[in-house]
Amino acid sequence: MGFLFELQAGKQEQAAYNYNTDINERNADVSEQQGEQLVFQEEQNIVDFRKQFDDLQAATSQAFRYNGWIASEGTPLKVALANAQEADEEIATRRYNAKVGRAELNEQATQERMQGQLNRMYGRAANIRGKARAAASLIQTASSFASV
Numbered sequence: 261m262g263f264l265f266e267l268q269a270g271k272q273e274q275a276a277y278n279y280n281t282d283i284n285e286r287n288a289d290v291s292e293q294q295g296e297q298l299v300f301q302e303e304q305n306i307v308d309f310r311k312q313f314d315d316l317q318a319a320t321s322q323a324f325r326y327n328g329w330i331a332s333e334g335t336p337l338k339v340a341l342a343n344a345q346e347a348d349e350e351i352a353t354r355r356y357n358a359k360v361g362r363a364e365l366n367e368q369a370t371q372e373r374m375q376g377q378l379n380r381m382y383g384r385a386a387n388i389r390g391k392a393r394a395a396a397s398l399i400q401t402a403s404s405f406a407s408v
Contacts, residue, residue, distance in 0.1 A: 263397040270390010277383030284376030288369040295365035302358035306351050313347045 317340060321331040329336050 263394040263401065266393035266397050267390055270387045270393070273386035273390065274383035277379045277386060281376040281379040281383070284372045284379060288372035288376070291365045291369035291372065295362035295369075298361045298365065299358045302354050306354055309347070309350065309354070313343070317343060 320339060320343065321336065324331045324336040324339075331337075331340070
């Protein structure tokens, strides 16, 4: 009768590993979704940044005009161009950081999937080990009956 317990124990151990694999897959999917959300949110932040930058440029031009400068030439133009270049660099940096963040989350997803595959292999091994222990137990029981 002990062979049935060994067989069942192997199946239960495999079920536990399969459950862990399902958790790994879920975590991988979540990481990928977080990566996409990170990029999407940063694009939204860039839209807000552009609006704020446009307000800054308008205020800067207005300040130059108020002081009697022509805002579209000379020093005011150089200031506006320098501001625009900084804004472009800020946007590029934000996009780069979002892509790096997404890559890190995708790597995390890959690690989770690899762990899931490993868990599935452990589960198959546990099932085989349970069958082997059950077979050994059955042979031992049969051997005991034969010697009696």
